[in-house]
Amino acid sequence: MHTALEPPKGVWWKPAGRAEKLWVGIAFGWCLVLFAMMPLWHLKGEQNTTGIRRKVEPEAFQARTIEFIQQYQIGTEKGIPVVEPPPGSDVYLLARMWNWVPILKLQKGAEYTLHLSSMDLNHGFNLYPMNINLQVVPDYDYALRIVPGEAGDLRIVCNEFCGIGHHTMIGKLIVVDESAETVTYGGGER
Amino acid sequence: MSTAFRTCPVTRLKVHSQADALIKANAVAATIFLIVGGIAAFLVLLTRWQVVHLLDAAWFYRMLTIHGMSMLIFFILFFEMAVLYFAGPVVLSSRVPAPRIGWLSFVVMAIGALTVEWAMWTGRADVMFSSYVPLKAHWSYYLGVILFAVGALTVVGLFFASLVVAKRERTYEGSIPLVTFGALTAAIIAVVTLGHGAAIYIPTFLWSIGVMHVDPAVYRLVFWGLGHSAQQINLGAMVALWYMLGALTVGAVVLNEKISRSAFVLYILFINMAAAHHLLVDPVAGPAWKVWNTSYAMYLAVLASMVHGFTIPAGIEVGQRLRGVTQGMFGWLRKAPWGDPGFSSLIFSIVIFGFVGGITGVTFGTEQINLIAHNTLRIPGHFHATVVGGTALAFMGATYYLIPLIFRKQVAFWPLAKIQPYVFAFGMLVFTMAMTFAGTFGVPRRHWDITFSNTSFDLQYSPAVDLVIGIMAVGGLIAALGGAMYVLVTVWSVFFGRRFDLETVKTGGQI
Ligand code: HEM
Ligand SMILES: [Cu+2]
Ligand SMILES: [Cu+2]
Numbered sequence: 023m024h025t026a027l028e029p030p031k032g033v034w035w036k037p038a039g040r041a042e043k044l045w046v047g048i049a050f051g052w053c054l055v056l057f058a059m060m061p062l063w064h065l066k067g068e069q070n071t072t073g074i075r076r077k078v079e080p081e082a083f084q085a086r087t088i089e090f091i092q093q094y095q096i097g098t099e100k101g102i103p104v105v106e107p108p109p110g111s112d113v114y115l116l117a118r119m120w121n122w123v124p125i126l127k128l129q130k131g132a133e134y135t136l137h138l139s140s141m142d143l144n145h146g147f148n149l150y151p152m153n154i155n156l157q158v159v160p161d162y163d164y165a166l167r168i169v170p171g172e173a174g175d176l177r178i179v180c181n182e183f184c185g186i187g188h189h190t191m192i193g194k195l196i197v198v199d200e201s202a203e204t205v206t207y208g209g210g211e212r
Numbered sequence: 213m214s215t216a217f218r219t220c221p222v223t224r225l226k227v228h229s230q231a232d233a234l235i236k237a238n239a240v241a242a243t244i245f246l247i248v249g250g251i252a253a254f255l256v257l258l259t260r261w262q263v264v265h266l267l268d269a270a271w272f273y274r275m276l277t278i279h280g281m282s283m284l285i286f287f288i289l290f291f292e293m294a295v296l297y298f299a300g301p302v303v304l305s306s307r308v309p310a311p312r313i314g315w316l317s318f319v320v321m322a323i324g325a326l327t328v329e330w331a332m333w334t335g336r337a338d339v340m341f342s343s344y345v346p347l348k349a350h351w352s353y354y355l356g357v358i359l360f361a362v363g364a365l366t367v368v369g370l371f372f373a374s375l376v377v378a379k380r381e382r383t384y385e386g387s388i389p390l391v392t393f394g395a396l397t398a399a400i401i402a403v404v405t406l407g408h409g410a411a412i413y414i415p416t417f418l419w420s421i422g423v424m425h426v427d428p429a430v431y432r433l434v435f436w437g438l439g440h441s442a443q444q445i446n447l448g449a450m451v452a453l454w455y456m457l458g459a460l461t462v463g464a465v466v467l468n469e470k471i472s473r474s475a476f477v478l479y480i481l482f483i484n485m486a487a488a489h490h491l492l493v494d495p496v497a498g499p500a501w502k503v504w505n506t507s508y509a510m511y512l513a514v515l516a517s518m519v520h521g522f523t524i525p526a527g528i529e530v531g532q533r534l535r536g537v538t539q540g541m542f543g544w545l546r547k548a549p550w551g552d553p554g555f556s557s558l559i560f561s562i563v564i565f566g567f568v569g570g571i572t573g574v575t576f577g578t579e580q581i582n583l584i585a586h587n588t589l590r591i592p593g594h595f596h597a598t599v600v601g602g603t604a605l606a607f608m609g610a611t612y613y614l615i616p617l618i619f620r621k622q623v624a625f626w627p628l629a630k631i632q633p634y635v636f637a638f639g640m641l642v643f644t645m646a647m648t649f650a651g652t653f654g655v656p657r658r659h660w661d662i663t664f665s666n667t668s669f670d671l672q673y674s675p676a677v678d679l680v681i682g683i684m685a686v687g688g689l690i691a692a693l694g695g696a697m698y699v700l701v702t703v704w705s706v707f708f709g710r711r712f713d714l715e716t717v718k719t720g721g722q723i
Contacts, residue, residue, distance in 0.1 A: 023534065025459035026394075026466050026527075027223065027303055031386035034469035042471055042523065049518040053511040060503050060578060067580045071492060072499045100668040121668070138495070144344045144428065146587045146656070150671055153654035155586040157494045159428050160346065164495030177671045181587040181656035183340050185347070186270055189660040192667045 071156065074135070074165040083139045083163060087114040091124050099125055099194070112137060112165075115178075115193075117145035117158045119185055122178050122193025130173045130199045138164040145191070146182030155181065173199035216307065220617055221713070223460075226383070227618075230311035231301040235294045235618050237318055239611070242290035243702060245325065249282030250695050257692070261685035262663060262678075269660045270338070276658060278332050280341035284442075284599065285357075286325045289364055291607050292398070292449050293321075296371040298618075299395030299452060304388065306378035310370065317366040324359030327352050340658060342439065345416060345431040354417035361413070365406045368399045390466050390473065391459070394452030397476040402445045404484055408437035429496040440487035443599065444479055444513075450565070450603045451476070451520050453610045454558060458524055460613050461555040462548060464531035472523050478516035486513055492582035499579070506577050514574055521566045553629050557609025560637035565602025568644050569594060587658075590651030593644050600691075601640040608698050609633065615702065621709035629701045636694025642687025650680045 024030060038046070064070055090105065090113070097104040103124040107113045109132030116123045118141035128134060138147060140160040147156040152172070156164065180191035217226045252275045258266040259275075267275060301308045308314055331337040336350035343349055375396070378384060388396070412434040418424035455472075458464030466472060488505030491497055532544035539547070549555045572594035576585040585591065615623050623629050653673055655662055664671045 023465040023530070025463060025531070026390035026455035026472075027225075027459045029304075029384045029386040029389045030466070030469050034387060034473075036468065036470060038468045038471050041526065042468055045522045046471065046519060049515050049522075052518075053515050056511050056514075056574070060506070063578065063580050064499055064503055069580055069583055070499065071502070071579060071583055073495060075495055075498070102668075143347050144432075148587065148654060148656055150654055153584050153588070153652075155493055155583060155588065155654075157432075157491075157586065159432065159495055161428055162495040177669060179654070179656055179671065181659065182344070183273065183347075183658045186273065186338070188273070188658070189269065189662075189664075190667050192664055192669050192671060194669045 069154070072166075074163075076163040076165065077161060078139055078163040080139070080141045080160055083114075083137075084116060084141060086137075087116045087123065090114045095124070096127065102194075104196075107134070109133065111135075115147075116141060117147070117180070117191075118142055120180070120187035120191035122180075122191070125194045125196065127196040127198065128170050130170050130197050133167060133169050136166045136168045138166070143184045144182045145180050145184050148179040148181040149195070150177040150179055152176070157182065170197040173197045222617060225302055226305035228301050228307045230308040230314070231297050232618055234308060234311065234314045234318070235297045235302070235614070237315075238290050238294040238297070239614060239618075240706070241318075241322060241325075242287050242294065242607075243699065245282045245286035245290060246695070247699055248329070249279050249287055250692065250699070252276075252279035252282060253688070253695075254692050257685060257688040259660065261681055262661070263682065263685075265661075270335070272660045273338050273340075273658075274332065274335060277338060277340050278329070281328060281332065283604075284341060285360070286328075288446055288599070288603065288607075289360070290321070290325075292445060293318075293364065293367045294614075295449050295453065295610075296367060296395055296399060298614075299392045299456075300371045300374035301378070302618075303392050304374070304378040304384050306374060306381060306383040308370070309373045309377045313366060314370055317363040317370070319363075320366070321360050321363030324356045324361075324363060327356030327359065331356065342435065343416070344435070345419065345426045345428050348420055351417060351420040354413050354420055358410075358413050358417060361406050361409045365403070368402045368406075371395070371399050387469075390469065391452050391456045393473055394448055394455060394476055397480050398445045398448030398452065400480050401441055401448055401483065405438055405441035405445060408434055408441060412438060429494065432491060432494060433496075436487040436490040437484065440490060441484050443595075444483040446599055446603045447483075447517070448476065448479055450561070450606045451517075451524075453606045454520065454524050454562060455527075457554050457558040457606070457609050457613070458528050458531065461552055461558065462528055462531050463535055464524070464527040465534065467523055467527055467530065471519060475516040475519040475523075478512050482512040486577070489577040489582065492577075492579055493586045502579055506579070511574075514570070517566070517570060521562060521570075524562065551630050552612075553633050554609045554612045556637075557605050557612070557633040560633055561602050561606040561609065564597050564605065564637060564641060564644070568641065568648075569598035569602055572648055573598065584654075585651065587656060588651035589647050589655045589657050592657050593646075593648030593651055596640065596647065597644040601637065601644060605633065605637060605640070608636065611698070611702055615705045615709070616712040619706050619709075620712045621705045622712045623701060624705040624709045625701050628697055632694055632697040632701065634694075635697060636691055639687050639689070639691030639694050643684055643691050644687075646680050646684035646687055650677060650684060653677050653680075655681075 091103045094105045094107045095103045096106045105124040106127040112135045114137045138158050140158045145158040176195040178193035216229045255275050258264045259272045331353040337353040339349045419426045485505040529544045537547045
């Protein structure tokens, strides 16, 4: 027996002891379980980070966002347009130093294609309180199919450092439950 | 030639005077950056703890950049240069080939590091260590990083040369020892890493002076080819030091060279691809690329760590039993030299790295969990367990042997040195776990104000967050105290310490 500071003499490629073999086996088996879980989670899991990926000029993305805002704007809050697109549509969220534009009003249970991109630096999309995190990279359109699962007045925190105003970069996203609203206002129609 | 060597009275290794000197220089440089980074850590910590909220926003982000660069890059890499000079020339009892190149590299690295520090402290580089394009720093920042990397790469080349020289001059018999083999894998990974570094920092430097375009997504890809692989240099060096500390503290043996060496080789083969886990929630890569790189490739590297996590404690057990510590099932552990800071550091480093760092790392590295972890405090929670609780603590443990064996000084304030690993490890454990837990609430990393006091929309985290951040701060302060104890002991020993010789050891005279 020798220590790790001494050069082994002769042939050191020798069969391992029982305990070591057993451990390597267990560890390898565990790795196989993990191997299997990765694709399985991707297929079975509900939340993947896969979008329709495209390169986009920041100016083009901005123009598209403005067009989108004009089409569906329903109001303004704190100087930022509030937009209510119909279910199934493409919705745009633009990150720039240091706000998120526009304020989206989405319906619970409806599907949207959420386009995320940045006008300037990397930003981080962190949805509060669900804690969903995505990297927003300039020059790229991250188009994700989303289905809002819970109604609420949500926040979008920037969690990628984007300059001195980084910590002030917070946006808003509203998810409404249409069926619940109908009940609240007592409207007879369904 | 023979006058250039001394024989170490403890290990019987022949130590070349240039190896001695280069190790000392690099270790001292590492400690200087540890002090700078440590002060920055203290200030950053007291700002994130919003009860104190010490720094203003600009200085917070500046200090965070300084902390990341000084610690992760300069402290760690200078120390690793010392490890390479140790694992090559010293362990093989050979000379340092071309020591002048070693000194030149040292100077180049120092100039690079000082340039970067200058750019950061003067507010020319408030970009975080990751400096994601198009967030721009002054060109001197990128140039400094390039210089530093060129110097480091040269030392790696010198390490390879020292293996060739030792073999040719037959300074040892048989194969290179396992510690040297581990350092060799770290050095090979370093070449790959620094290749990525050149591929990204040179274009970025050119971009900063306005002669080239750099795509933000390509930057992220290649940067993490550098940034993640760099952590595997740390890993390789740390595991090599684990084996070394096992040997020096309790005479731990190598159970099976084949298993341990194969595990090291797995690091080289697979770790580069695992860098993909930094891009799991990025817009560019597709799911197949993400899943392949972060599962198939990454888990084989994880396998390697799991193997070392078994063979090292087992080697310690067998070593202890061979020395006659045989009572019961765990007598070898109970009767281990827990008062030897080299030994306690070794054990805590394995435990924190393996359990806290490893488990968080493997889970956050999966596609769907990354979605709830990316850029939250979970991430620094994870890597302070790996690179601080693991690597930095192993470096600290190694220092307690570096001081007598290379600096030939007695470790000063011995009672303080004895408890230092306990303080640091305990603090880090609390700090990393609380930080990770805070991240589960979605609390962002790199953020000056999570109370959102001056923003257009309000956000109030659960009151539990205040508590958890408070615990994180207390843990961090305890760890910082442990770090300060380490600095005090090492600096005092090296500059004002008493000479170490075998007589004092024989009489048990560690003061
Ligand atoms: C007592 C010791 C330490 C304490 C209390 C400490 C504390 C902290 C804190 C509070 C942060 C800020 C997290 C955030 O706001 O995102 C941080 C970030 C960081 N720390 Fe440490 N740290 C310590 C030691 C170290 C060491 C030894 C290293 C490296 C070897 C290190 C590497 C880093 C890195 C790379 C970052 C990330 C910087 C960034 O986000 O750009 N830390 N640390
Ligand atoms: Cu931002
Ligand atoms: Cu930001």
